[in-house]
Amino acid sequence: MKIAYVSYEVSPYAKAGGLADVAGALPIYLKKMGAEPYVIMPLHKSIEKNFDVSQFKLVKENLMPDSHTYKIPFSVYQGYLPNSEVKIYFIKTDKLFDSKNIYEEENIFLKTSFFCDASLKTIKEIESDTDVININDWHTSLIPVYLKTNYYEDTSLRKIATVLTIHNIGYQGLFDSGVLTTAGLPSYLFNMEALEFYGKVNILKGGIMFSDVINTVSPTYAKEIQTKEYGFGLEGILKIRSEDLYGILNGIDYSVYNPLTDPHIFYPIKTYEDKLKNKKKLQEYLNLPQKKSATIVSFIGRLYEQKGIDLIKNMIKYLLLTDIQFVILGTGNENYEGFFKSLENEFPQKVSINITFDTDLAQKIYAGSDIFLMPSRYEPCGLGQMYSMRYGTIPVVRYTGGLEDTVIEYDPISKVGTGFGFYEYNESELLMTSLKAVYYHQKKKDDWKILFQNCMGADFSYDKSAKEYLELYKKAMSKKS
Ligand SMILES: Nc1ncnc2c1ncn2[C@@H]1O[C@H](COP(=O)(O)OP(=O)(O)O[C@H]2O[C@H](CO)[C@@H](O)[C@H](O)[C@H]2O)[C@@H](O)[C@H]1O
Structure with a gap:
C-alpha cells in the first residue's frame, strides 16, 4: 500500500x-x-x-x-x-x-x-x-x-x-x-x-x-x-x-523520546535517582534554587485558552504558597506572556518563565520536572502528557479528549494509575488537583515512586x-x- x-x-x-x-x-x-x-x-x-x-x-x-x-x-x-x-x-x-x-x-x-x-x-x-x-x-x-x-x-x-x-x-x-x-x-x-x-x-x-x-x-x-x-x-x-x-x-516516537538515549537531557533516566539528578541540573540551568524538596511544576505549550492557560493564570498564586517551583516554556497570547513574566519578577526564586520555542529546553523540562500541568479546555490527543510520563514526570490534566484516553487516575489502594485529573473546567478544580499531586510528591514518597514507575512503564509506542x-x-x- x-x-x-x-x-x-x-x-x-x-x-x-x-x-x-x-x-x-x-x-x-x-x-x-x-x-x-x-x-x-x-x-x-x-x-x-x-x-x-x-x-x-x-x-x-x-x-x-x-x-x-x-x-x-x-x-x-x-x-x-x-x-x-x-x-x-x-x-x-x-x-x-x-x-x-x-x-x-x-x-x-x-x-x-x-x-x-x-x-x-x-x-x-x-x-x-x-x-x-x-x-x-x-x-x-x-x-x-x-x-x-x-x-x-x-x-x-x-x-x-x-x-x-x-x-x-x-x-x-x-x-x-x-x-x-x-x-x-x-x-x-x-x-x-x-x-x-x-x-x-x-x-x-x-x-x-x-x-x-x-x-x-x-x-x-x-x-x-x-x-x-x-x-x-x-x-x-x-x-x-x-x-x-x-x-x-x-x-510517541520511542526512538526520539527515549530517556536512556535522549541527547538533550542531562542524565539518562532509568531510576528515580537519575530523575533527581536531572531535576537538580534543571534548577541550576533555570537559575532556581537547587532544592530537592521543592516540587517542580511545569507547563510546555502554546499559551492559548485551548491549553487551559487561563486556569493556570487564575490559580497559580495560590499554588505558589506551597513549596513549589513553577516553570513555563511557551509562546502565544501576549497578555499571558506578560502576566507570567511579571509573575517571574514577583517570585524570582520560585518561577522560571521561558517565552521561546526551544525543543532542547523542552526535553530538559520533561526530564527534570516532578509534575506536568495540562489542564486543557479541549485536547485532541496531547503529546506533552505522554512525553512527561515517558520521562517519569507525573501529569496533572483535565480529563478531556486524548488526556482522558492516556492518563489514568492514581488509586493509592490498588497502586494503579499514572497521574491526577479533574473534569470541570475551572481553576478551583485545577488548584485542588495540583495540590493533591504536590501533597503526594512531598508527603507520600512511596506512592510517588510507584507513580514514577507506572508512568515510565506506560506504553505509548507508535x-x-x-x-x-x-x-x-x-x-x-x-x-x-
Ligand atoms: N515553546 C515550546 N518549545 C518547544 N517545544 C514546544 C513548545 N511549545 C510546544 N512545544 C512542543 O509542541 C508539541 C505540542 O504538542 P501537543 O500535542 O501537546 O499540542 P498541539 O496543540 O501543538 O497539537 C495538536 O496536534 C497534536 C497532534 O495530533 C495533538 O496531540 C494535540 O492535541 C493538538 O492540539 C510538543 O512536542 C511540545 O513539546
Whole structure:
C-alpha cells in the first residue's frame, strides 16, 4: 500500500506543534509495518536556513499546478525522514513559503492552496501508483476537494482514496468566497453542502465533506467533536459523516523520546535517582534554587485558552504558597506572556518563565520536572502528557479528549494509575488537583515512586496506532473499489 502523508509541518524540518511530531514519526512506523509511505511538505524558508538542503535531490523542476491561478513554477526536492528510509518530498517555489512563522496569516490561503494543488501534481508526476493520501488539518484540506471536482476525470488521480486527520478542529481556515477563484475551484462549491459556512468558505469543512474517511487523534475527541461544546460549529456535518469518523490515539516516537538515549537531557533516566539528578541540573540551568524538596511544576505549550492557560493564570498564586517551583516554556497570547513574566519578577526564586520555542529546553523540562500541568479546555490527543510520563514526570490534566484516553487516575489502594485529573473546567478544580499531586510528591514518597514507575512503564509506542492507520487506509480504499 502506497501512502502520501501530506503535512504543512513535519518534524524535525519545521515544527510549530504536535502535528509536526506525528508527521515525522507515523510514516516511519507505517513503513515498519510493511507499507510504502512517503511525505510531502513545503520547503519552508526556515528549512533552508536550518538544514543542509544540498543533501536533497532535485527530482523535478518547472512543474506548474494545474488548477491554481497562481501560475508560478515549483520544483520538487527529495530527502528522507531522519534515520529512516521514508522519502520526503519538499515543494519549493521562490515566492511562497518564505515567512518566519510558517502559519503567518499574510497570504496563508495562497500558500496552502498552492501547496495542495502542487502536492497533487507531485503525486501524479512522481508517485502515480499512490493508493491513499492522508491529509492533515485545514492546510491540506483542499486536496480531496480538488480530487472530487477539477480532477474527477483524471484517471490516475481519481482512484486515490483520501483520509483527513483532524489534529485540532479549533483551526478551520475561514476565508471570503473569492478564494475559490484563487484556488481555481468551481464557484458552486460556495454552497452549504460543500464549503460554505455562515457566509464564508471553510476549508476544513471541505476536507470533512470530500474525504473518503476522517479520523481524529483520540477516540474520546472523535466523540466530543460531534457535540456543540467541542465541534466549533462543525458538529452537525461530523454527525452526518459519523459512520466514516474514527479516533486513533497518537503515539510517541520511542526512538526520539527515549530517556536512556535522549541527547538533550542531562542524565539518562532509568531510576528515580537519575530523575533527581536531572531535576537538580534543571534548577541550576533555570537559575532556581537547587532544592530537592521543592516540587517542580511545569507547563510546555502554546499559551492559548485551548491549553487551559487561563486556569493556570487564575490559580497559580495560590499554588505558589506551597513549596513549589513553577516553570513555563511557551509562546502565544501576549497578555499571558506578560502576566507570567511579571509573575517571574514577583517570585524570582520560585518561577522560571521561558517565552521561546526551544525543543532542547523542552526535553530538559520533561526530564527534570516532578509534575506536568495540562489542564486543557479541549485536547485532541496531547503529546506533552505522554512525553512527561515517558520521562517519569507525573501529569496533572483535565480529563478531556486524548488526556482522558492516556492518563489514568492514581488509586493509592490498588497502586494503579499514572497521574491526577479533574473534569470541570475551572481553576478551583485545577488548584485542588495540583495540590493533591504536590501533597503526594512531598508527603507520600512511596506512592510517588510507584507513580514514577507506572508512568515510565506506560506504553505509548507508535506500533498500535500505525496498525490502526493501516486499517483506516484500507477502509478508505474500499470506498474506491
Ligand atoms: N515553546 C515550546 N518549545 C518547544 N517545544 C514546544 C513548545 N511549545 C510546544 N512545544 C512542543 O509542541 C508539541 C505540542 O504538542 P501537543 O500535542 O501537546 O499540542 P498541539 O496543540 O501543538 O497539537 C495538536 O496536534 C497534536 C497532534 O495530533 C495533538 O496531540 C494535540 O492535541 C493538538 O492540539 C510538543 O512536542 C511540545 O513539546
